[in-house]
Amino acid sequence: GISREIMASGESVSEEAVREAEETKERANTYFKAGDYENAVQYYTRAIDLNPNVASYYGNRSIANLRIECYGYALNDATRAIELDGMYLKGYYRRAASNMALGKLKLSLKDFETVVKARPRDKDAREKYLQCQKIVKQQAFERAIAVETGPQKSVSETINVDSIEVEGSYDGPRLEENITAEFMTDLLAFFKDQKRLHRKYAYKILLAVEECFRSMSTLEEIEVPDGSKFNVCGDIHGQFYDLLNIFELNGRPSPENPYLFNGDFVDRGSFSVEVILTLFGYKMLYPEHFFMSRGNHESVNMNEMYGFFGEVKSKYNAQMANLFTEIYNWLPLCHLINRRVLVMHGGLFSRDDVTIDDIRQVDRHREPPDEGIMCELLWSDPQPQPGRSSSKRGVGVQFGPDVTENFCRRNNLDYVIRSHEVKQDGYEVAHNGKCITVFSAPNYCDQMGNKGAFITMTSDLKPQFTTYDAVPHPDVKPMAYAGSLMSLLGLL
Known part of the structure; x- marks a missing residue:
């Protein structure tokens, strides 16, 4: 007792x-x-x-x-x-x-x-x-x-897209061969009307994008040539109508208007399926000009708890939820822009000696571990005071301005960009300009009242910030598909 x-x-x-x-x-x-x-x-x-x-x-x-x-x-x-x-x-x-x-x-x-x-x-x-x-x-x-049955077939190997019939009543976009700009325009309009892409075409996008991510590295390099621009967005968290607003304000993705979305595409917001299929669609349309980094919410633990799995099962099925998990394990963990700016979802490390090459060597094809470089890339946060302290989140580490300074010096970087944290103005410049946070989900969870932001830069890599307010969305509350445990615990 x-x-x-x-x-x-x-x-x-x-x-x-x-x-x-x-x-x-x-x-x-x-x-x-x-x-x-x-x-x-x-x-x-x-x-x-x-x-x-x-x-x-x-x-x-x-x-x-x-x-x-x-x-x-x-x-x-x-x-x-x-x-x-x-x-x-x-x-x-x-x-x-x-x-x-x-x-x-x-x-x-x-x-x-x-x-x-x-x-x-x-x-x-x-x-x-x-x-x-x-x-x-x-x-x-x-x-x-899993132990008894030994190595499993991958989910993608169990899906036969050709055998899936499209009912005559389906009136949405159809994906015959490769994704086109017209298909994406139709898809966005269809999603905006709260309609559901046929599962045959959803599977087509997912299988194609998995193959694409498989061929990529843990750390991807991005070149921003002279005279061109580049956009970086932070967490979207299933806020599809705010994603559409970013494209209204800043133009849709294209070879002349490339984007990097820096993790946490899903969970919490109840239009996560629409968000992720839109982002994956653009990845397939412009593989060389559209980039995605993994966030801490692209993982089984988070998706079971914060609504994404529930949403996929409600709108499609459990097999598709498992396929998303398989794809997330292939997402790059970070991006290096012109060899001078490193972009990751969470932050820096509990050790001082981590190099860009160490990050390249990380085996990313798994669920995020509880410690080490992969964990910290997805979970860490900056703190104002020097040194390090244990994480307020219980995972990863908190790192001070001296840690950022040392990391940038060791790796010849100008600064780092990360996301992962709500900021009242949608962004924050910290650590003497060397650690920038960008968060793109305004009025997060319909209750935080924050602005969203995105970064635009040219080849000089000087960040310009655009901030914006939330736009109205259909009356589906955030966390509408969250796990029963969340409501049991009074966290909804």
Whole structure:
């Protein structure tokens, strides 16, 4: 069982500080209820500074951190709450949610079990426990089967596109041979009307693009010739109507108007299928002038949780969801522009000696690991202070201006571009101009109120920023297809 115990090291706090801490917590709660989680975190932190002995302050800050995807911080807070008060059951819920968001389901299960033992009659706790247990068992079962049956055929080998009939009632674009500019124009208009590309043609795009990515390197080089321009976009996260808006503002992709989309094409936004098929279509139309880097959301763990798999299964089928996974494992991890600007989704490394050549050598054809160069390219974030610290996300690392400076010097780079983080203006220039963040999903998840941005540069590689607001979209909420666990955990 759980013994009720306040840590022996509980600090003595004056009555005045106790009172002030309570008032500060109430203020934090007001921000939390309004959906302003950043401010909520700030005020919970103040309350904790005033009185570090109250488990619920850490528990509250934990759920606020969960909402802004700082899973590492959320995990630490939940653990601290439990240390302070072993009977504070919300602490176990929060820790279970944090571990689940990090894909560590066995650890989540352990915390749910603790709650169920403490409160055997609590229906809600039991439901979460059973749901989590079911998923853990299912994953174990799938792993066991994979081991027993040995090497599997790739998903692409099991698909016979020619055998798929197109019903007479289908009135959308048809892909007979190679993708054309006309096909893409028709496809965008069709998607805009919330119609579904026939699965025969969706499979055609996917099989062609897989072959294309297979032939590419982990690090792709891009040349921007004199007198031409180049565009870099950050996270799109299934916000198809905002993607269309980028093309309205800046022109559609073409050999004269090349683009790089820097990861996190899918999840959260509920038009992820439309986004990814559009981007893959342009990749096939202009393979030499349209580029895509893998993000941390192009992975099984994330897609199961944040809606992409649910959306593919709803609009198409499970086989196609598996084919997407196979394709994502071939996506390049980063791009080097004119040998002077490195673009990756997440950020830099926990070691000082990483070179461009080390990145080239990474075997990318797999699910992202929990550590190492591939993990950090997809997950890391910059921090304002020098040095490194453990990640607020619980994966990757946080790196300071000195780390960026050293990396650029070692590799003869002018600066790095990354995405991965919501920025109020859609972009941020940090680390003395050497670390640029670009995020292209405005009003992220319909609630952040941020602008989106994209970067345009010419051969001088000086970044120009264009920012824009969100545009209306059909009434399908973000996360509409997300996994049942997310709603169970109160993260929807």
